[in-house]
Amino acid sequence: MEMENKLDGNAAGGVLQAIFPFDMTTAEGICAGCGEHYVMAATAVYKHGMGTILRCPSCDTVLIRVAEIKGCYWLDMRGMRVLLLLGAVA
Amino acid sequence: MRGDRPSSFSNLKSGDGVDRIANFILEKAACMTERFVSRGFRGRRQQGEFTGRVPPGQYVESGFPVLSAGPTPRTPLDRWNLSIEGKVDRARRWTWSEFHALPRESVTKDIHCVTKWTKLDTHWEGVSVDTLLAGLEVRGRYVIGFCDGGYTTNLPLHDLTGGKAFVVDTYEGHLLAPEHGGPVRLLVPHLYFWKSAKWLRGLRVVEADEPGFWESLGYHNHGDPWKEERYSGD
Amino acid sequence: MEGRALLGRLTWQLGDVVSVHTETTRTRSITLAVPAWPGHRPGQHVDVRLTAEDGHQAERSYSIASPSEAGNRVTLTIERLEAGEVSPYLVNELRVGDRLELRGPIGGYFVWEAQMGGPLLLLAGGSGIVPLMAMLRHRATVGSKLPTRLLYSARSSEDVIYRDELAGLTSDATGLETIYALTRSQPSGWSGYRRRIDMEMLRDVAWPIDRHPQAFICGPTPLVEAAASSLVTLGHDARHIKTERFGPTGADRR
Numbered sequence: 245m246e247m248e249n250k251l252d253g254n255a256a257g258g259v260l261q262a263i264f265p266f267d268m269t270t271a272e273g274i275c276a277g278c279g280e281h282y283v284m285a286a287t288a289v290y291k292h293g294m295g296t297i298l299r300c301p302s303c304d305t306v307l308i309r310v311a312e313i314k315g316c317y318w319l320d321m322r323g324m325r326v327l328l329l330l331g332a333v334a
Numbered sequence: 335m336r337g338d339r340p341s342s343f344s345n346l347k348s349g350d351g352v353d354r355i356a357n358f359i360l361e362k363a364a365c366m367t368e369r370f371v372s373r374g375f376r377g378r379r380q381q382g383e384f385t386g387r388v389p390p391g392q393y394v395e396s397g398f399p400v401l402s403a404g405p406t407p408r409t410p411l412d413r414w415n416l417s418i419e420g421k422v423d424r425a426r427r428w429t430w431s432e433f434h435a436l437p438r439e440s441v442t443k444d445i446h447c448v449t450k451w452t453k454l455d456t457h458w459e460g461v462s463v464d465t466l467l468a469g470l471e472v473r474g475r476y477v478i479g480f481c482d483g484g485y486t487t488n489l490p491l492h493d494l495t496g497g498k499a500f501v502v503d504t505y506e507g508h509l510l511a512p513e514h515g516g517p518v519r520l521l522v523p524h525l526y527f528w529k530s531a532k533w534l535r536g537l538r539v540v541e542a543d544e545p546g547f548w549e550s551l552g553y554h555n556h557g558d559p560w561k562e563e564r565y566s567g568d
Numbered sequence: 569m570e571g572r573a574l575l576g577r578l579t580w581q582l583g584d585v586v587s588v589h590t591e592t593t594r595t596r597s598i599t600l601a602v603p604a605w606p607g608h609r610p611g612q613h614v615d616v617r618l619t620a621e622d623g624h625q626a627e628r629s630y631s632i633a634s635p636s637e638a639g640n641r642v643t644l645t646i647e648r649l650e651a652g653e654v655s656p657y658l659v660n661e662l663r664v665g666d667r668l669e670l671r672g673p674i675g676g677y678f679v680w681e682a683q684m685g686g687p688l689l690l691l692a693g694g695s696g697i698v699p700l701m702a703m704l705r706h707r708a709t710v711g712s713k714l715p716t717r718l719l720y721s722a723r724s725s726e727d728v729i730y731r732d733e734l735a736g737l738t739s740d741a742t743g744l745e746t747i748y749a750l751t752r753s754q755p756s757g758w759s760g761y762r763r764r765i766d767m768e769m770l771r772d773v774a775w776p777i778d779r780h781p782q783a784f785i786c787g788p789t790p791l792v793e794a795a796a797s798s799l800v801t802l803g804h805d806a807r808h809i810k811t812e813r814f815g816p817t818g819a820d821r822r
Contacts, residue, residue, distance in 0.1 A: 249402065250789050252813045255629055257674040258615035261578045269677040285677035286811070292401040293449030294528065295551060304405055306484070311552045313565045318552035370582060370669055372618040374661045377626060377653060397651065450624070 249292070253285040256296050259310055260284075263317055264329075272328040277305030279325070299323075387444060388452050389559035395451035398514070403547065406512045407482035407533045414517055416501065417536035418466055421474035426466070430517065433503075436461045441500060443523035445530070446559040458521055460502030463494045463537070474539040478546065479520050482533040486546035488555070489522065489529060491539070498524055501534060526557040526564070578671045580617060581605075583642060585666045591729045595695065596659045597633060597645045600668060605640040608632055610706040611679040611699045611784070611812075614642065614672030618654055628654045631699035631786075631812075632673065635706035636681075642670070645729060647695040678812045680784060682707060686714035687775050691765065691795050693721045693787020696814055697729050700786055704737060704744065713743040719773050721765050721791065723752040747773055765791060767798040777803040782810075789813040 253269055260268035269285040280302045287307060288299040295311035300323070307323040321327070388394060411430045419425040428436070440459045446452045477494055479487045493499065500521040503510050510516030515532025522529045528548050549555050554563040562568060583600030590596050613631040634643035648659040662668065680688065680703045688707075690700040697720055707716065718738075722728045728748065738746040749761035749769065761769060775781035783799060785792050792813050800806050 249400070249815050250405065250813065251815050252811060254613065254675050254678055254812045257613075258578060258629065258671050261575070261674060262671065263577070265576045267575055267676040269675045283677060285675070288405070290403050293447075294401060294548060294553070295403075297403045299404060304483075306404070309551050311548075313552040314567075316552070320551060370619060370667065371621055372657070372668070373666050375618045375620050375657050377618075377620045377624045 253287040274326040275300040276325040278303040392452040420538035423471035458502040459504035463499040479531040608673035610702040612673040682712040688716040689783040691785040693791035696787025721749040786812040
C-alpha cells in the first residue's frame with residue numbers, strides 16, 4: 245500500500261496556534277459532515293507547501309483548511325460544526 | 335529592525351529632492367525584508383543550464399513530489415467513469431474501456447508546481463480534452479474539474495481546448511499510480527500543476543466561474559507560471 | 569488541564585545552537601538556547617524554519633527530546649532523511665554558534681507527566697522514540713517509579729537512538745522495561761524480536777487491560793495506526809491511547 249503523507253492533528257498544532265491563542269491539539273470539534281466528536285490531535289492532517297488540511301478521522305470531510313500566503317492566513321473552517329476550546333475563557 | 339525610522343513623510347521639508355523620497359521608500363522596503371537567513375542553507379536551488387525553459391521563481395526537480403490534500407482515492411475500475419456534464423447539449427460518460435477506445439495521444443511536457451519545483455520532459459499518454467468535447471455544443475465559458483475525494487479546480491474553457499489539455503492515464507509508460515492521481519488526472523501543463531487535478535472524474539461546464547479547492551484559499555484563479563500567477567492578487 | 573488552553577499565539581523565535589551530539593549514523597541531537605523559552609512539557613514539539621538567501625523557506629516539525637526541567641534549553645533529535653530538504657541541513661551542516669528559527673512548544677495532547685500516573689506503555693517506531701524519550705527523561709528526573717514498558721522498533725541496533733541511556737534507565741529498581749524489535753538486521757546472538765510491531769507482540773508486551781495503562785505511540789503513520797488498532801482490538805481503552813504520526817520515512821516520500 246502506498247504511503248500517503250497523512251499525519252495527525254499534532255502536526256497542525258503549530259500553524260493553528262500561530263492563529264489562535266490556544267492549544268489547538270486539545271481542542272475538540274464536531275464534524276459538519278458526520279457529526280462525530282473528536283479531539284483535534286486525532287484528526288487526519290495533510291500538510292505540504294501549499295497549505296494544511298485537517299480531515300475528519302471518520303468520514304474524511306475537510307474540517308479546516310489553512311494557507312499562509314504573502315503574510316496573510318486564509319482559513320476555512322466550514323467543515324467544523326463546532327470548535328470546543330476547553331478551559332479557554334480568560 | 336533598526337532603530338527609529340520616520341513613519342511618515344512629515345520630516346521631509348518641502349523642496350527636498352526626489353532622491354530623498356526614493357531613498358526613504360527603499361530603506362523602508364529594506365526594513366520589511368530584513369529577516370533571519372539560515373547560514374549555509376541552500377534548499378534545492380539549481381542554477382543555470384535550464385533557465386530558458388524554467389518559469390520565474392522555479393527550480394528544476396528530478397524527483398516527483400507528491401502533494402495531497404487528502405487520502406488517496408481507490409475507485410475500482412469497474413465502477414469508474416469519466417463524464418462531461420453541465421452546460422452542454424448532452425452529457426457524456428465513458429467507462430474505463432470506453433475511455434481507452436478513444437483516440438489517444440502521447441505528450442511530453444514540462445510541469446510547474448506553485449511550490450516552486452519544475453519537472454522537465456514528463457511523458458504522458460491519454461485523451462485530449464478536445465477529443466472529449468468533440469461534437470458537443472458547449473454552452474458555458476468555464477469548466478470545473480471534479481474528482482474522487484472532492485478536489486476541484488476551475489479553468490476557463492479556452493485553457494482546456496486547442497491542444498492545451500489532456501486527461502491522462504499513463505505516466506512514463508506506466509499506468510498512472512494512485513498517489514500520482516490514477517486512474518486518470520487532468521493535465522494542463524501551461525498552468526501551475528494544482529490545475530492538473532488528480533483522480534479526475536469529470537469536467538462540468540458552467541456559465542459562471544467558481545473557484546476550486548486552492549483557488550478559494552488564496553491561490554490565483556488562473557495560475558499562469560510565466561506570469562507568476564501564484565496567489566490571489568498577483 | 570483546566571486553564572492550560574489559553575496560551576497565546578505562537579511566534580517564531582531564534583535559538584542559538586549551543587551543542588550538537590551525534591546519536592547514530594543518521595541522527596544527531598541539537599541543543600538550543602532559546603532566550604524567551606516559556607518551558608515545555610514532555611512529548612511536545614516545535615516547528616523549525618529554514619530560510620535561504622533567496623527567501624525560500626522550508627518548515628518541519630521536530631519533537632523535543634529534552635525534559636521539561638531543562639530551563640531555556642531545547643534539545644531536538646533529528647533523523648536525516650536522504651531525500652529530505654531540512655533534515656540533511658540540520659544533521660550535517662548546522663553548527664554550534666548558528667541560530668535556528670523555531671516556534672513552540674506545540675501540543676498539549678501528546679504529553680505525559682508523572683502526575684498523570686501509569687502504568688505507561690510507550691511504543692516507538694524509528695525516530696518516534698524522541699518524544700517518548702522526553703517523557704522517560706522527565707520520569708527519571710522526578711524520580712518516578714511508575715511501571716513503564718517501552719517497545720522500540722528500529723531497523724538494527726545501530727539505528728537505536730539513546731541506546732546507552734536507555735540501558736542506564738532500564739532496571740527493576742526504576743520500574744522501566746525496554747523491549748526492542750529490530751526489523752532488518754540483528755546482532756549475532758540476538759534473542760529479541762526480529763519483526764515489526766504486530767498484534768501478537770503487543771499481546772505479549774502490553775500491560776493487561778485491567779491495569780488500565782496509558783499508551784503513547786509515535787513513529788511512521790502505518791506503524792502508529794496498526795499498533796493503535798491492535799491495542800484497541802486487544803481490549804485497551806481508545807481514550808487512553810495517544811498517537812503522534814511522523815508520516816512515511818524518507819525512502820517512501822517520493
